[in-house]
Amino acid sequence: MEKICVAVRLRPPVSAEDSINGTFWKVEDNRISLHKIHGTPLSSSSYAFDHIFDESSNNSSVYHLLTKDIIHAALDGFNGTAFAYGQTSSGKTFTMNGSETDPGVIPRAVRDIFAKIETMSDREFLIRVSYMEIYNEEINDLLVVENQKLPIHESLERGVFVAGLREEIVNNAEQVLNLIQAGEVNRHFGETNMNVRSSRSHTIFRMVIESKGKDSESSNDCSISDVVRVSVLNLVDLAGSERIAKTGADGVRLKEGKYINKSLMVLGNVINKLSDGSKQRGHIPYRDSKLTRILQPALGGNAKTSIICTIAPEEIHIEESRGTLQFASRAKRITNCVQVNEILTDAALLKRQQLEIEELRKKLQGSHAEVLEQEILKLRNDLLKYEMERGKLEMELEEERKSRDQWIREQWSKIENSNTKSFSDYGTNDSQGLGLMRHRLTEEYSEINSTSQEDIFKSPCFKAAPSAFVAQRSKYSSLPDYGPLPDAFSNVADEDMWLKMNNGYVADLDSLQTTPTRKVQSFPPSDTTAGCTSEFEKYELEVQDLRRQLELANERINELEQKHSEDVPSSKQLMGETPKRQQDTQLIHELPLRLSKSVENFKDSFEEVLSVIQRSASGGKLSTAKMLSTMSEIGVQLFTTLEAHFAMNMNGERCLTGDNEQQKVFHERMNKIITSLELSESPITGQERKHLCSCSEHKGSGLGGETAYSKEDLNERYESLGRELQLLKDERDSLLQKFSESSEKLAMVSSQKENVLKYLNTEVQRRKNLEGEVKQFTAAFASRQKSFISFHSDHKTKLEKLRAQTPISLPKSFGCQD
Numbered sequence: 001m002e003k004i005c006v007a008v009r010l011r012p013p014v015s016a017e018d019s020i021n022g023t024f025w026k027v028e029d030n031r032i033s034l035h036k037i038h039g040t041p042l043s044s045s046s047y048a049f050d051h052i053f054d055e056s057s058n059n060s061s062v063y064h065l066l067t068k069d070i071i072h073a074a075l076d077g078f079n080g081t082a083f084a085y086g087q088t089s090s091g092k093t094f095t096m097n098g099s100e101t102d103p104g105v106i107p108r109a110v111r112d113i114f115a116k117i118e119t120m121s122d123r124e125f126l127i128r129v130s131y132m133e134i135y136n137e138e139i140n141d142l143l144v145v146e147n148q149k150l151p152i153h154e155s156l157e158r159g160v161f162v163a164g165l166r167e168e169i170v171n172n173a174e175q176v177l178n179l180i181q182a183g184e185v186n187r188h189f190g191e192t193n194m195n196v197r198s199s200r201s202h203t204i205f206r207m208v209i210e211s212k213g214k215d216s217e218s219s220n221d222c223s224i225s226d227v228v229r230v231s232v233l234n235l236v237d238l239a240g241s242e243r244i245a246k247t248g249a250d251g252v253r254l255k256e257g258k259y260i261n262k263s264l265m266v267l268g269n270v271i272n273k274l275s276d277g278s279k280q281r282g283h284i285p286y287r288d289s290k291l292t293r294i295l296q297p298a299l300g301g302n303a304k305t306s307i308i309c310t311i312a313p314e315e316i317h318i319e320e321s322r323g324t325l326q327f328a329s330r331a332k333r334i335t336n337c338v339q340v341n342e343i344l345t346d347a348a349l350l351k352r353q354q355l356e357i358e359e360l361r362k363k364l365q366g367s368h369a370e371v372l373e374q375e376i377l378k379l380r381n382d383l384l385k386y387e388m389e390r391g392k393l394e395m396e397l398e399e400e401r402k403s404r405d406q407w408i409r410e411q412w413s414k415i416e417n418s419n420t421k422s423f424s425d426y427g428t429n430d431s432q433g434l435g436l437m438r439h440r441l442t443e444e445y446s447e448i449n450s451t452s453q454e455d456i457f458k459s460p461c462f463k464a465a466p467s468a469f470v471a472q473r474s475k476y477s478s479l480p481d482y483g484p485l486p487d488a489f490s491n492v493a494d495e496d497m498w499l500k501m502n503n504g505y506v507a508d509l510d511s512l513q514t515t516p517t518r519k520v521q522s523f524p525p526s527d528t529t530a531g532c533t534s535e536f537e538k539y540e541l542e543v544q545d546l547r548r549q550l551e552l553a554n555e556r557i558n559e560l561e562q563k564h565s566e567d568v569p570s571s572k573q574l575m576g577e578t579p580k581r582q583q584d585t586q587l588i589h590e591l592p593l594r595l596s597k598s599v600e601n602f603k604d605s606f607e608e609v610l611s612v613i614q615r616s617a618s619g620g621k622l623s624t625a626k627m628l629s630t631m632s633e634i635g636v637q638l639f640t641t642l643e644a645h646f647a648m649n650m651n652g653e654r655c656l657t658g659d660n661e662q663q664k665v666f667h668e669r670m671n672k673i674i675t676s677l678e679l680s681e682s683p684i685t686g687q688e689r690k691h692l693c694s695c696s697e698h699k700g701s702g703l704g705g706e707t708a709y710s711k712e713d714l715n716e717r718y719e720s721l722g723r724e725l726q727l728l729k730d731e732r733d734s735l736l737q738k739f740s741e742s743s744e745k746l747a748m749v750s751s752q753k754e755n756v757l758k759y760l761n762t763e764v765q766r767r768k769n770l771e772g773e774v775k776q777f778t779a780a781f782a783s784r785q786k787s788f789i790s791f792h793s794d795h796k797t798k799l800e801k802l803r804a805q806t807p808i809s810l811p812k813s814f815g816c817q818d
């Protein structure tokens with residue numbers, strides 16, 4: 001029996017003002033007392049503990065004085081737990097995790113463990129770590145974010161454990177510290193009025209330490225390698241109790257606060273009951289919260305435990321600090337029953353007993369020879385008895401297995417018969433029916449298992465210890481798994497309740513409403529059912545596998561169909577645009593030809609007019625002025641028409657009628673000019689002369705020197721025509737440029753279209769393939785089902801044959817009526 005080690009740590013004041021005022025708490029050796037400020041101690045406010053750490057203490061001293069021994073004992077096979085308890089912002093996380101400059105208990109313990117292992121050269125170690133949090137009464141794995149809301153289970157082999165929690169095998173301290181760091185990221189923190197980084201959950205860092213001695217070759221005795229030590233070390237940072245009014249919590253924080261207070265209250269209740277002493281103790285409400293359930297071995301069980309209670313020095317926290325100290329005082333009274341956790345193999349157990357006999361034989365040479373002789377005989381008898389008993393048990397077990405097999409077969413056929421002898425009654429399809437049937441069978445089988453499991457697993461692998469923790473616990477095995485669970489309790493677990501609890505009040509949890517009993521998780525079926533169940537399972541697994549593959553194929557088809565339907569609008573749009581693009585391209589292709597044709601036409605008309613002019617000019621019938629004005633009129637007409645014509649073509653107006661119209665107009669005008677030229681074989685009219693004069697004046701050349709004027713004028717005209725020709729050439733070039741750009745664009749669009757078409761084709765092909773695969777799967781599935789049904793009917797026939805041959809009546813305990 002060993003008492004829990006309890007220490008108190010006083011946090012330094014947070015604000016400078018508080019530091020100046022001094023603290024109300026005075027620490028002397030292992031005693032802490034409340035004083036009036038600068039005054040005498042207050043009576044009934046003085047407490048003594050195993051250790052007191054004042055404001056100036058650091059994490060190193062906490063570790064060395066309070067935790068180190070527990071850590072070292074864990075390496076020797078003793079379970080160990082260290083946890084920090086106290087109101088919010090009093091320094092629990094600082095103590096457990098520490099800071100960069102002053103690492104806390106957890107990192108120190110991790111480093112210490114690996115350093116110590118280095119020195120234990122005679123043993124081999126296997127270390128596994130896990131890190132979990134209890135947030136709002138739900139257990140989450142901090143090492144694997146997806147592992148949430150994990151259930152607590154209990155087995156004789158493992159005791160209380162969290163199912164599904166990741167356990168990492170580790171080899172060095174750095175690896176563990178990295179895991180902790182990764183886990184810290186997933187932990188729930190939140191800001192409250194009292195702590196900017198307040199832990200909103202209880203965290204449990206756990207190390208499972210397994211070790212065995214390295215084999216010594218010379219030894220004939222019970223080999224030390226037959227003995228494996230397994231210890232569990234829990235390092236716990238509890239969330240802080242809080243008064244809602246002070247933390248200013250609302251919304252999520254308020255909900256968290258209630259859960260925190262509730263679980264701490266249950267912890268307080270457990271501590272209260274345990275501190276009552278074994279006679280008055282009664283029922284210990286471990287099952288009222290997940291925290292106490294997990295910490296059960298640490299509280300009155302098989303573990304070395306230390307608690308560090310942190311308090312805040314500020315005046316406003318005096319009440320809470322008193323509560324914490326009262327909690328600590330009660331915890332101090334708790335005794336644990338600590339023992340090394342050794343697991344022995346059967347061979348090791350026998351060797352041990354033989355060893356004891358040998359020792360006694362040696363003692364025979366001493367004075368109490370006769371007595372010792374007797375003792376040896378007795379031990380030998382015991383050994384024989386043990387051997388016989390074991391044989392008998394084995395036989396019984398074998399018999400039980402046989403009758404259980406038989407029972408299962410009977411149940412199976414009963415289920416078949418009672419369900420209209422067809423699978424289809426179990427569901428809409430055969431496989432569903434099989435699933436249900438199997439479920440039912442397994443459930444019934446589990447019920448039997450849960451009643452007889454204790455016998456099966458009571459193997460001598462565990463060192464027999466009548467006062468062991470596991471044995472003590474078994475008397476609660478009839479309690480519901482989540483017995484009086486204070487669900488409606490969150491409404492009452494407020495600050496006042498917490499304070500009352502800390503002042504020694506024990507909430508009557510048993511009177512609170514209870515949640516319905518949960519079925520105890522059954523052990524997986526043992527190999528006793530291997531005959532039919534494994535075949536059955538094999539088939540079912542195959543069916544499930546096929547089903548899964550079918551689902552996957554269907555999913556893939558759906559995916560492809562979705563993609564296809566997404567692609568259809570865009571490809572439709574592209575297809576719709578294609579004729580227009582083709583038209584554009586054709587237009588662009590035709591454009592230069594059409595333009596050159598038009599120009600050709602205009603050129604013909606122009607040449608015709610020119611020949612008339614030349615003729616008239618050579619005959620001297622046409623004055624230069626008339627010739628020039630005609631020329632300029634022709635030029636203007638020609639360019640205007642060409643301009644309009646080009647513009648129309650550039651705009652993509654593909655109106656041949658428009659082209660023709662323009663040409664017709666131009667020809668008409670040219671004809672008019674020719675007619676007027678032919679008519680003007682008479683001398684220049686007065687009006688023409690007038691016009692010509694005005695032109696000449698305008699040009700500033702005067703009327704004199706008709707030849708000079710016409711030359712200059714013609715040059716000018718020639719130059720302007722040259723310029724215009726250049727402009728036209730430029731325009732043609734830019735048109736060609738645009739044309740090539742459009743061609744490129746068109747080529748791009750066409751290749752895109754081709755790609756889309758290709759993609760569509762492959763998708764269609766793939767879909768066809770998948771459909772083929774689905775067909776294959778369906779066929780395979782159907783054939784599996786068929787063979788399963790035939791297997792089942794074979795089995796049934798065999799059973800019936802067997803039953804006909806040997807009618808067996810099963811024991812009543814298996815629920816057989818006939």
Ligand SMILES: Nc1ncnc2c1ncn2[C@@H]1O[C@H](COP(=O)(O)OP(=O)(O)OP(=O)(O)O)[C@@H](O)[C@H]1O
Pocket residue numbers: 010011012055057086087088089090091092093094095195197198199200238239240241310
């Ligand atoms: N012994 C100490 N020395 C220096 N600073 C400390 C000490 N104890 C606590 N602190 C500081 O006080 C603040 C609150 O401490 P901490 O977060 O550890 O409190 P807590 O009890 O874990 O609170 P909660 O329950 O809200 O999570 C932190 O800023 C921490 O660094």
